Amino acid sequence: METFVTAFSEAGALLVSFDRDFLSIVGLSLRVSLSAVALACLIGFPLGAFVALARFPGRGFVILLLNTFMGLPPVVVGLIVFLVLSRAGPLGVLGLLFTPAAMIIAQTILVTPIVAALTRQIVADLWVEYGEHLRSLDAGPVTTLTTLIMDARYSLTTVVLAGFGRAIAEVGAVMIVGGNIDHATRVMTTAIALETSQGNLSTALGLGIVLLLLALTVNAAVQIINTSAGKRAALA
Amino acid sequence: MSGPASLLPLRVQRLAFEAGGTRLLDDVSFTLQAGRRTVLLGPNGAGKSLLLRLCHGLLTPTSGEVRWSLEGRRSARRQAMVFQHPVMLRRSAVGNISHALAAHGVARADRLPRAYAALAQAGLSDVARRPARLLSGGEQQRLALARAWATQPEVLFLDEPTSSLDPAATRAVETLIDGFHAADTKIVMATHDLAQARRIADDILFLHKGRLLESGDAENFFAQPTTEEGRAFVAGELLW
Amino acid sequence: MNILTPILSLPLLLTALLASPASAADSANDGDRALLLGTTTSVENSGLLGPLLDAFHDDTGIEVRAVVRGSGAILQLGRSGDFDVVLVHHPNAEKAFIADGHGAARHLVMTSKFMIIGPAKDPANVRTAPDVAGALARIAGGPFAFISRGDQSGTNAAERSLWAIAGLSPWADRTRWYRETGSGMGATLNMASALSAYTFTESGSWNSFSNRGDLEILFAEGPRLANPYSIIPINPERHDHVAAGAATRLVDWLTGPAGQSFIAGFQIDGTPPFISVR
Numbered sequence: 001m002e003t004f005v006t007a008f009s010e011a012g013a014l015l016v017s018f019d020r021d022f023l024s025i026v027g028l029s030l031r032v033s034l035s036a037v038a039l040a041c042l043i044g045f046p047l048g049a050f051v052a053l054a055r056f057p058g059r060g061f062v063i064l065l066l067n068t069f070m071g072l073p074p075v076v077v078g079l080i081v082f083l084v085l086s087r088a089g090p091l092g093v094l095g096l097l098f099t100p101a102a103m104i105i106a107q108t109i110l111v112t113p114i115v116a117a118l119t120r121q122i123v124a125d126l127w128v129e130y131g132e133h134l135r136s137l138d139a140g141p142v143t144t145l146t147t148l149i150m151d152a153r154y155s156l157t158t159v160v161l162a163g164f165g166r167a168i169a170e171v172g173a174v175m176i177v178g179g180n181i182d183h184a185t186r187v188m189t190t191a192i193a194l195e196t197s198q199g200n201l202s203t204a205l206g207l208g209i210v211l212l213l214l215a216l217t218v219n220a221a222v223q224i225i226n227t228s229a230g231k232r233a234a235l236a
Numbered sequence: 237m238s239g240p241a242s243l244l245p246l247r248v249q250r251l252a253f254e255a256g257g258t259r260l261l262d263d264v265s266f267t268l269q270a271g272r273r274t275v276l277l278g279p280n281g282a283g284k285s286l287l288l289r290l291c292h293g294l295l296t297p298t299s300g301e302v303r304w305s306l307e308g309r310r311s312a313r314r315q316a317m318v319f320q321h322p323v324m325l326r327r328s329a330v331g332n333i334s335h336a337l338a339a340h341g342v343a344r345a346d347r348l349p350r351a352y353a354a355l356a357q358a359g360l361s362d363v364a365r366r367p368a369r370l371l372s373g374g375e376q377q378r379l380a381l382a383r384a385w386a387t388q389p390e391v392l393f394l395d396e397p398t399s400s401l402d403p404a405a406t407r408a409v410e411t412l413i414d415g416f417h418a419a420d421t422k423i424v425m426a427t428h429d430l431a432q433a434r435r436i437a438d439d440i441l442f443l444h445k446g447r448l449l450e451s452g453d454a455e456n457f458f459a460q461p462t463t464e465e466g467r468a469f470v471a472g473e474l475l476w
Numbered sequence: 477m478n479i480l481t482p483i484l485s486l487p488l489l490l491t492a493l494l495a496s497p498a499s500a501a502d503s504a505n506d507g508d509r510a511l512l513l514g515t516t517t518s519v520e521n522s523g524l525l526g527p528l529l530d531a532f533h534d535d536t537g538i539e540v541r542a543v544v545r546g547s548g549a550i551l552q553l554g555r556s557g558d559f560d561v562v563l564v565h566h567p568n569a570e571k572a573f574i575a576d577g578h579g580a581a582r583h584l585v586m587t588s589k590f591m592i593i594g595p596a597k598d599p600a601n602v603r604t605a606p607d608v609a610g611a612l613a614r615i616a617g618g619p620f621a622f623i624s625r626g627d628q629s630g631t632n633a634a635e636r637s638l639w640a641i642a643g644l645s646p647w648a649d650r651t652r653w654y655r656e657t658g659s660g661m662g663a664t665l666n667m668a669s670a671l672s673a674y675t676f677t678e679s680g681s682w683n684s685f686s687n688r689g690d691l692e693i694l695f696a697e698g699p700r701l702a703n704p705y706s707i708i709p710i711n712p713e714r715h716d717h718v719a720a721g722a723a724t725r726l727v728d729w730l731t732g733p734a735g736q737s738f739i740a741g742f743q744i745d746g747t748p749p750f751i752s753v754r
Contacts, residue, residue, distance in 0.1 A: 087557035087715060095717065097558055098512060098543055133323035135294055137387075138312040139339040147335065151326040179543035182526060184510070197662020198521050199669070199687030 003202045010206030015213075021183070026214065029187040032100055032174065033167035036107030040115045040163055043108075045156065048119025049145045053127060066120065069113030074106075074172030081106040081177050098179040103187070106173040111163040118159040123148045157222055168215060188214070243304050243314050243390045244270040244422060246291065251300035253286055261286050264300070264448045266441060268424065273417055275437035275454070276426040279469065282443040284426035285320075288393045291424070292317050313340055316389035320396040322380035324368040329360055332368045333383045340387050350386050358382035358412060374405025381412045385421075392416055394425040398432065410435065430472065434458060442466050510539040511722040514550040514559035516630060517660045518588065519705070522680035522749040524742050531738050532729050538722050546629030546660065554578055554708070557715030561723040563730075565630035565678075565705045579708035585730050586739050586750040588703045590634050591682065591696035594620075594674035602674070602694040609642035611695045616644055619653040621673035625664045626656025630703070635676040638700060665691075678703045680749040705750070707731070 014022050051062055083089050085097040085105075096102045126148050134144050149156065171189035178185035180194060188211045195204035246268040253261040261283045268274055276284040289295045291302055292315055304311045325332050333351035342350065355364050358378040363371060368379060377397055384392055394413070398406040413436065417423050427433055433440065437454035444465045450457055461467040519525050520542065529540045543550075543559070547566035554562045555578050563585065564570060573579050592602055592611055600620045605611035615622050625632040626647065639645060646654035655673075657664045661681040668675040669689035682693070707730055709723040729735045733754075740752040 086553070087717070089556075092557070093717075095509075098541065130323055130325070132289075132294055132317075132319060133325075134339075136292060136315075136317040137336055137339045143339045147325070147339075154326075179541075181541040181543055184541045194520075194662075196666065197517065197660050199662065199666060199685040201666075201687050 003205065006202035007205035007209060010203050011209035011213075014206060014210055024183065025186050025188060025191050026210070028100060028185070029168060029189075029211075029214070032103045032187060033107060033164060035104045036111055036167050037115075037160060037163045039104065039108040040111035041160060044112045044115025044159075044163075045119050045149050046145060047112075048116040048121075049123040049149055051116070052120045052123040053141075053144065053148075063117075063120065066113050066117040070117050072110055072113065074110055074170040075176065077109050078106050078173035078176030081109065081173070085177065097177065098181060098185060100178070100185060102177040103174045103185060106177045107167040107170065110170060110173060111167050114166055115159055115163050118162065119149075119152075119156065122152045122155045122159070126152050154226060157226060161219055161222055164218060165215060168211070168218075241306055242270060243306050243311055244268060245305060246391075247301075247303045248291065249301050249303070251287075251290060251302065252298050253283075253290060253295065254298045259298075259446060261290070261446045264443075266448060266451050268422070270422055271420070272438035273413075273423040273425070273436055274439045274441060275433045276424070276441045276443060277428070277430070277433045277437070277469070278443035279428055281445075282428075283446045284428070284443055285395050287441075287443065288317070288395050288424065288426050292393050313387075314390040315393065316384035316387055316391075317393040317395065318377070318380045318384050318397050320399055322376045324371075324376055324379070327368060328365050329368050329371065329379050330355060330364040332379060333386045336383050336387055354382040354386035355379075357385060357415065359408070372405075374401050374408060377401060377405065377409055378412060381409065381416075385412075385416060389421060391422040391424060394423065396426055396428070399427075399429070406432075430470070442469070444469075509719070510541045511719055511726060512558070512560045513540050513542045513563060513726070514553055514561075515542055515544060515563040516547050516550060516565060516705075517544055517662065518565070518631065518678055518680035519563060520544045521662060521684055522588075523684045523744055524680065524739070524750060527742065528730075528735070528738060532726060532735070535729060535734055536725055538725060540726065546625070546627050546632070548628030548630075548633070554710055557710060557718065559710055560719045561707060561709045561726055563705060563707045565703055566633050567704065567706075568633065569630075570706055570708060573708065577714055578711055580711050582706040582708045583727050583731050584753050585705050585707050585735070586752055587705065588679040588750045589696050590631070590638075590676065590678045590701040590703050592674060592676055592694050593668070593682065593691050594694050595672045596690045596692045598692075598694055600674065605695060608638055608695060608698055608700055612639055612642045612644065615674050616642075616646060616653075619651065621671055622646070622654050623664050623668045623671070623673050623675040624654060624656045625661065625676075626658050627660070629661075631661060631676065631678055631681075634703065638676075641700070679747075683744040683747050683749040 051059065051066065081102060082097065084091050085094065085102050086092055087097070130148065130151070134147060139147065169189065171193055174187055175190050175193060178187070178190065180186050180190040188207060192204045192207045192211070195207060248267070249265050251261060251264040252259065264287065276287060278284055286295065290297055293312060306314070325335055327335060330348070330351045333354055334347040337347040337350055352361070352364065355361050358381060360375060360379055360382060363375060368376065371379060381397070398409050401409065410432070413423060413425070425436065439452065440450065440454045440457040441448060442450040442457065449463045450461060450466045457466065458470055461470050515525065525542055529542065533539055545553070547564040548569060550562050550564050551566065551569050551573050553559060554573065570582050574582060592608070594600070594602060600614040600618050602611040602614055605614055624635060624647065636647070647656060657667055661677060662685070664675060665677060665681065665685050666687055667673070669687050669691055672690060707727050709720065709727055710718045712718050712720040736752040736754045739750050740748070742748060742750065
């Protein structure tokens, strides 16, 4: 019990201290995970919409893959990205291992299937409603995709949040490809792992509480944006 | 107003459509000319909506052919369709129209003026910025007509556009249809409403159980139906 | 349309995030990039690593980034050329590493002490054992719960060699009292603390470990418990992208008077986790 009490005071102390090391860890966590989610959306929205609309051989298999990859284990993704980016690997010359870029790549791979699979479902549902109108307009594939993604935007914010939650919370991939380097690749989750390994359990839990608050803040911000566009959101 | 050559006449020959092993439309042949309002008349389930969709290209016939006088994209872009339940995009009223214009490749600068002109035509200027899905049923159907109108179609298909509207809204929609006709847009409308058909039709295509039983001048049809089913329908007897 | 919608804001967000100064530095070319050091959990967990690298940076202007794993994993990464220099404690593996041409030479930097820790009441009576092999034999004779890292780290290798001296190989016997965590020192110490079990660690990790529960140092004396740390620059003839110049300066600094006096003077709660070699 003592650990829990101490953890809350540690979390409070971290938040009010504006400690530079702490802020840089929080900042890197946000930068890596938001970048990964942004990239995942750039890939996953069109991919999901494409799979929802296009009819091609092996489409069922692609959907099966997307749904399965929603549960990709972070350590496996981390390991694969590690092997590719290692100096001995095919992209070793880029020298990206143990940099935030490597962490963004790994998290993008983790999040993209989530975004794509959920987008596919949402776009498929919207297509039932919009399909005849868009075909009547003789809309091309690009217009069709952008219309469906645009009009599904309020549902898709939930997808973005699901992806962000996955990225900000995972430790397995960023630990392996980032290396938890102080001032360079240390993020909230790897810092928690480090504090735990040093037996500083209340500090670790304090960081965990801050991580939760961070996720809460991001979710609240999105919810406020959606509510302020309330009328439109009500139409989704 | 939309290019030199005309889509019309439309020639439909020996058209048939099957779904799940059931023949829903069989051996339908007719020709549509410009300038006259054609009404597809018949009871529910006659195949009217199906025939409209086949003509418009939303469905592919099982056999037979739909031949426009122009082919390909030039043909598709010069038709429009208004559905029984209007499909309202999650945008403002004016946004719905400018989306359709964008889909048709209208230059960005021209979209808003044309969209507002179409809204004015439909009496919707006051609700231009309102989300389309918050409009009343009648307003939504008028918006769907304005949206179709804005793309300047040569042929406009209407599938039971007033079946879920009250009399006042129905009248407003019919007035708009009259306006399109006056502007030389070919009207092809499906309805099961005999009174509406009498108000609008120049020509009648009378469908029953997937077959085209009568076609020709509306006055002749209403005065002297040549088939037993046509006579019963005009007399107001239910046909199933 | 609403500019705050996700689709429209994504490219902006992306540009802002990826164009920030920190990531520009990440992709800086080899000439002025930070030196990449692979080292072991004990060096980091002791608390020495951060201050030591800061002091080196103050003296030389060279920034060092440290990745921390077990010695076995660090040397494996070194073979791939993923580090410029490694600081590890696994003498046998280090010799093989040099022999295979991945490192030019190894330089002794410091030592710490391996130790057996366990519950304060010491049911196996390890405290009074004549030597470390005897102490392990008493744990096995109980048998009493023993937590091993089982992760090919330097500490794990030292532990196994001591079991071998005692004529035992409990990891091969599938016994219930000998448990391998397959994790770092921290996770292993946490488990030992939670279970009140014996384990094998070294002074660097132990001195800075907070969650001790009722664990105490029970056996830490004797020549076999010395734990030497060596620094090995990756061979630039094998991996031409390594920052060999900066690596050499780190080696010279650590083995020279500045580094050695820093290590000798570094204390946690009044105890120095490492002993300098000069």
